Amino acid sequence: MWTSIDNSLCELGESPFWHPRERALYWLDIPGRAVLRTRGDIGTPSAKVERWALSTEPGCMAPARSGGLVIALRDGIYRAREWGGELVAMARVEHDVRTMRFNDGKCDALGRFWSGSINEAKDRANAALYCLDARPGTGVAPTLTLMSNQVTTANGLAFSPDARTLYWADTPAHQVRAWNWDAEANTLSQPRVFHQFDAKPEGWTPDSPMLRYAGRPDGASVDAQGHYWVAMFEGAQLLRLAPSGEIVTAVPVPVQCPTMPCFGGDDLKTLFVTSGRKGRPAAEIERLPASGTVISMRVDAPGLPVAFFED
Numbered sequence: 001m002w003t004s005i006d007n008s009l010c011e012l013g014e015s016p017f018w019h020p021r022e023r024a025l026y027w028l029d030i031p032g033r034a035v036l037r038t039r040g041d042i043g044t045p046s047a048k049v050e051r052w053a054l055s056t057e058p059g060c061m062a063p064a065r066s067g068g069l070v071i072a073l074r075d076g077i078y079r080a081r082e083w084g085g086e087l088v089a090m091a092r093v094e095h096d097v098r099t100m101r102f103n104d105g106k107c108d109a110l111g112r113f114w115s116g117s118i119n120e121a122k123d124r125a126n127a128a129l130y131c132l133d134a135r136p137g138t139g140v141a142p143t144l145t146l147m148s149n150q151v152t153t154a155n156g157l158a159f160s161p162d163a164r165t166l167y168w169a170d171t172p173a174h175q176v177r178a179w180n181w182d183a184e185a186n187t188l189s190q191p192r193v194f195h196q197f198d199a200k201p202e203g204w205t206p207d208s209p210m211l212r213y214a215g216r217p218d219g220a221s222v223d224a225q226g227h228y229w230v231a232m233f234e235g236a237q238l239l240r241l242a243p244s245g246e247i248v249t250a251v252p253v254p255v256q257c258p259t260m261p262c263f264g265g266d267d268l269k270t271l272f273v274t275s276g277r278k279g280r281p282a283a284e285i286e287r288l289p290a291s292g293t294v295i296s297m298r299v300d301a302p303g304l305p306v307a308f309f310e311d
Contacts, residue, residue: 001297002254005042007049008294010034013274014104014219015060016294017306018264025264026069027274027294028058035061035069037083042296052084059102060115065308070132072102072115077132077144079311091132091144093117100127104155104219104260109163110183111135111310114147116154122172127151129168131186134311142311147188148179156220156230159183160243161304167194167228169217174199176217176230178245194228195245206234206256206284214239219260219274223301231258231273236288238273255291256284263303271299 010029017026024039035052054073061071068081076092093102095117105115112135117127128149134142148168156169156176163183169176178194181187201211215235222228227248228241236256240249255275264270277285277292285291 002290002295003297004254004290004293004295005038005047005049008036008038009292010036010274010276011278011292012259012276013292013294014259015058015106016260016262016264016272016274017061017063017106018262018268018270018272019063020266020305023266025272025294026061026063027272028061030057030059031278033057035071050083054087057101059118060105062105062107062113062309063306065111065310070107070113070309070311072105072113074101077102077113077115090134090142091130093130093144095126103127103153104157106157107307107309108159108183109307110186111308112186113309114157116151116157116168118153122152125150125152125170125173127154129154129157133186134309136311145186147186148191156217158220158222158228160222161224161226165243167220167222169220169230171216171218171233174216176220176228176241176245195241195247197232200234206236206281218258221261221263221303223263223299223303224268225301227301229261229271231260233257233259233276238271253295255288255293255295256280257291258295262306263299268302268305269299270296271303272296 011031015028026037033054056074059072078087103118113132116129151170153171158167166181174197176194179188180190204211215232218231218233220230238251257276
């Protein structure tokens with residue numbers, strides 16, 4: 001049974017994570033240029049939603065071990081030491097900020113921050129995946145490394161529980177890819193298609209009963225059993241994929257455009273999902289009023305705890 005968090009409405013919610021120390025859920029509103037969080041007994045009237053306005057669009061973020069957040073904005077990756085604090089640039093990229101920005105990302109278990117970019121014009125596959133290593137024990141300054149490229153919209157980043165597989169999606173291509181990943185050396189090898197989804201049928205709309213469309217892969221998370229949960233944008237569902245790439249569960253959601261799942265609560269068995277409403281038809285919003293909110297439900301298999309940024 002899905003419930004919607006009060007006052008969680010966004011134009012395009014993304015990058016949710018559960019902060020165990022604060023017992024708080026964080027997420028972003030990309031076009032709304034804001035970081036949001038709610039703490040305490042989430043979903044009750046006492047759990048207020050706080051909003052932190054930013055100067056430009058945030059793509060993704062992660063909590064930092066020493067406090068605060070690391071946030072990927074349009075032109076680079078920034079560090080805030082506290083909620084609402086000053087944003088200090090850690091790394092910038094040489095992409096055209098008029099049409100390119102950072103999008104989906106998160107930290108790996110060793111404390112490095114990964115973020116992919118998006119070509120908003122969607123006219124060529126020139127987006128990429130980067131990894132920022134700022135760990136104090138490395139003996140070098142924070143280093144931003146290009147890890148992969150040749151996509152249009154970077155999405156679906158996730159890591160297997162054993163840190164041997166990295167997943168990454170290209171949303172317009174309707175494709176999730178996988179690599180063998182050596183976490184210690186931080187190298188990727190043996191790229192392959194993890195799952196290829198069908199393209200959107202020509203003429204499809206949410207009200208087209210004769211045209212079936214599962215949606216396209218957006219944000220993702222991995223549970224403790226190693227299953228890959230992906231939000232299917234425009235598909236009104238989450239899909240749970242086995243490590244083999246086979247779809248094992250389809251979970252309908254009360255929004256047309258889910259954007260990213262994460263696991264939270266003290267037992268990591270609450271599944272939170274952000275969603276979007278920007279640019280959606282008025283009839284769709286009326287039919288699915290939870291669109292743009294954060295929705296949640298209880299699940300049987302727990303997720304993995306959020307990985308903290310180390311600097």
